[in-house]
Amino acid sequence: xxxxxxxxLEAVDxxxxxxxxxxxxxxxxxxxxxxxxxAGTRETWHLPGxxxxxxxxxxxxxxxxxxxxxAGADCAARPTDAWVLRSALCEAAxxxxxxxxxxx
Numbered sequence: 001x002x003x004x005x006x007x008x009l010e011a012v013d014x015x016x017x018x019x020x021x022x023x024x025x026x027x028x029x030x031x032x033x034x035x036x037x038x039a040g041t042r043e044t045w046h047l048p049g050x051x052x053x054x055x056x057x058x059x060x061x062x063x064x065x066x067x068x069x070x071a072g073a074d075c076a077a078r079p080t081d082a083w084v085l086r087s088a089l090c091e092a093a094x095x096x097x098x099x100x101x102x103x104x
Contacts, residue, residue, distance in 0.1 A: 001034065001035045001037045001041065001045065001050055001051070001052045001082075001085065002027070002032050002033070002034045002035075002050060002051050002052075002053070003032060003033060003035075003049060003050045003089065004031065004032060004049065005026070005030065005031055005032055005033055006096065006101060007049065007089065007092055007093065007096065008024070008032065008033030008034075008035070008092075009033065009067070010092035010095055010096055011035075011085070011088040011089045011091075011092040012024055012033070012067060012068065013092075014088040014091055014092055015080060015084070015085070015088045016068075018084070018088075020080065020081065020084045020088075021068050021080055022035065022036050022037075022068065022077070022078040022079045022080035022081075023035075023036040023058075023066070023068055023069065023070050023077035023078055023079070023080075024036070024066070024067040024068040024080075025058070025059070025063075025065055025066055025067065026065045026066075026067055027065075028065070033067060034056065035079075035080050035085055036056070036058070036077050036078070036079045036080065037052065037079050037080055037081075037082045037085060038079045038081070038082060039054075041082045042054050044082075045082065047086060047089060047090075049093075050089065058070075058077055061075040061077075
């Protein structure tokens with residue numbers, strides 16, 4: 001699930017405070033971040049300003065583009081719960097808009 005960089009980083013902060021953030025990857029261009037979400041999320045995901053695509057190819061856990069890298073002994077990329085992510089993205093949008101940094 002991909003969103004604009006500023007929006008995504010704000011959501012990462014919210015999710016980290018809640019200890020609910022899975023793996024997050026910055027795009028090659030640096031303009032977006034992608035949250036790993038559970039398989040099947042695309043069919044029910046409808047949030048303006050975001051896109052959800054299936055079948056992402058993940059780089060190695062050592063790739064510097066990881067904002068939140070895969071962790072654990074097996075370096076598994078843990079997904080973020082889709083509904084928790086949606087809530088964090090909505091909260092992030094409100095925070096950024098209130099601070100004069102939206103819309104994005």
